[in-house]
Structure formats: C-alpha cells, structure tokens
Amino acid sequence: KVAKAVEKALDADGSNIGLNNKEAAGQEVPHVHIHIIPRKEGDGGSAIQSIIQQNPKTDNLDDLKEKIKSCF
Template sequence: MRDASCIFCRILAGEAPAHVVHEDELVMVFLDINQASPGHLLIVPRVHVPYWWELDEAHAAHMGVIARPLMQALREALQPDGINILQNNGRAAGQEVFHVHMHLIPRWQNDGRLGKPPKYEPQEVMAERAARIRAALANIRQA
C-alpha cells in the first residue's frame, strides 16, 4: 500500500531524495532530513501504515532486528556515547510523518539535544498503570 501524499512513500518509490544507508525487501533506512544529532537515522517500512499498532508482525520484528546492526554501525562510524531509539505514534506523541518509522539518534555526553527531564510518578500510580496495560495486553493476546 502506498500514499502518494506521504514523503516516506515518495522516498521509498525513488520519487524524493534521501541519503539511504540500508535497504532490503521490508525496510529502507536513511538519514532524517531534520537531524536531531549527527547520524540521526530513520527505519521506514515499505508498507504505508500510520501507527505501529497497525504494522504487521514481520515488519515490526524486522525493524527491531535491523536496529541492532545499524546501532553498531553508528557507534563505529561516529563514536557516540549512546543512542536513543525513538518511535512516536500520533500527533500528541510527536509524530509528524504519518507513516510508521523508528528513529535511531546518536547521543554524546552533555549534548543537550533532547527535551525536558522525566516526570516521576508515585509508585502506586505506576503500579495501577502497569496493571491496566498488562490487562489490555492479555485481552489482545486472547483475541
């Protein structure tokens, strides 16, 4: 499935430029045009779906599997102190392109590149959230 208005679909089709670092039958990996840090990569599946929960298992699994050697390559090529894996779903979560994708963002100590500190919740709030998520996951697995 392809969406002609989607920039990632146009890149996948060779209709828009990108600095590709890897491609195979399931994904294409290229530098993000808006580099959060030097070497910021996007792993983009060859199927057009807006959100991770709509992605088939083969593409989802492959994106996770291919992230490991890509991270190794980033470490070798750029020597970052760390790497963020980021995957946003929905405008409220920071998604800007509605074609599922995963970010690999090299990080250097004290680079100041990413957001505010986390908000720490009370343990009872965290326990209740975790229980709700576990119950939802159990329901999904039973379906």
C-alpha cells in the same frame, strides 16, 4: 545493528532509539520510521523518559497489564 553502525560511524557513546506513533506523540509523517539519535557523554540531552513530566502511578500495574492484554 543500525544503531551500532551509527554509533561507530559517529564515534558516539550511545544512542536513543524512538518511534513517534500518532500525532499526540509527535508523529509528523504518515508512515512508520524509527529515530536513531547518536549521543555523547555530557551532550546535554536527556533520557527518553524525560518526555513524560509526571511518572505514572505504580499501584495499579497488575490492572493495567490485564487491560493492555485484553486489547490484543
């Protein structure tokens, strides 16, 4: 709802929604907050995936899934 309102108010074509969790991910303040970045077609920005310089390997996704599940 909030992102839609931001897009409408700013006449944006879309938005990126992000959360920086811990210092290694860019978190600068010690509380949870969500970034809503309004976007316009051709604004020169990139997709959120562009922060990763190398795509993860996909040959072990089942193993990774199980490893993540075991951490809950």
